[in-house]
Amino acid sequence: MITTVFKCLTVGLGLAAGLGLSAAALAQAPASQLDGIQSRGALQVCTTGDYKPFTLAKDGSYEGIDIELAKSLAKALGVEAKFVQTKWSDLLTDMGAGKCDVAMGGISVTLDRQKKVFFSAPYLINGKAPIVRCADKAKFQTIADIDKPETRVVVNPGGTNERFVRANFKKADIRVYPDNVTIFDEILAGRADLMISESIETKVQEKAKPGLCAVNPDEPLQYGEMGYMLPRGDATFKAFVDQWLHLAKATGEFAGIYNQFVK
Incomplete structure (x- = not known):
């Protein structure tokens, strides 16, 4: 040894x-x-x-x-x-x-x-990018687009996703959801408007869940x-x-x- x-x-x-x-x-x-x-x-x-x-x-x-x-x-x-x-x-x-x-x-x-x-x-x-309902893709292109009182941002607790959300969104309605596996279903069900995650995960979830679209994953909101x-x-x-x-x-x-x- x-x-x-x-x-x-x-x-x-x-x-x-x-x-x-x-x-x-x-x-x-x-x-x-x-x-x-x-x-x-x-x-x-x-x-x-x-x-x-x-x-x-x-x-x-x-x-x-x-x-x-x-x-x-x-x-x-x-x-x-x-x-x-x-x-x-x-x-x-x-x-x-x-x-x-x-x-x-x-x-x-x-x-x-x-x-x-x-x-x-x-x-x-792998930077941070939004994932949204495809119908809303054009609506949430930038941090300014997202950070509005009527925008419901769902986030998993305790990691860099939550840290990014709380640091960058001061007006949006931030909703903590504890299950990182089913969290994307909250968007599909209409209980949230978007989630911020790593750009690679938004690409994977876009393929896995029809109706969801990654927003500019190759040009993320934050380098990481x-x-x-x-x-x-x-x-x-x-x-x-x-x-x-x-x-x-x-x-x-x-x-x-x-x-x-x-x-």
Whole structure:
């Protein structure tokens, strides 16, 4: 197991510039959790299971882009992926409590989160976009179009969607809805006018739910990046995850998994 740590330290040195860490700092870093993961034979992955196409709980298991990529990461470590159910509002708490080695499932990189955790290198550029009834698509093109007292914006609690909505809409009627799987049905049923979500999710839901249309998903209202949430301070583990992600993209594995759920 010690050999694994030294191998990963070598990778970490190669990525030191990207991490903003010196070689001396890496050399003096505390032991990584890599050995713990390999000793227990499992990579513990926190995921919400409610964010298609990244993570969706289904029939007692999970499916999605990040579920398959979690299995790939576990394989690279020589262990099995074990999924731990969490909620958006509990992500940071569960990571801080040691319930998971990594959190995966369409997680946006934010400065607030980075105060408490590390993130992998970004794996997707993915901003915020509205999804509406198709008949209303022309009506809700901009933040100004949306931010009116008569506009009913439905939002799932605890994540960056809610944070964006509350930061940008001061006049709109904001309605919190706790189930991120059925939330889009609120729009179809006429109980809400729109939802703000990641642009990739609006594309997926547009295909899945006839009558809903994504609004300018390729020109989102806000630029954003997604990454994998990692324990703060473990530069060696971050270096390993970043190198795995780089190779997954370089070999075409990432694109193959992405296309299973999006194309």
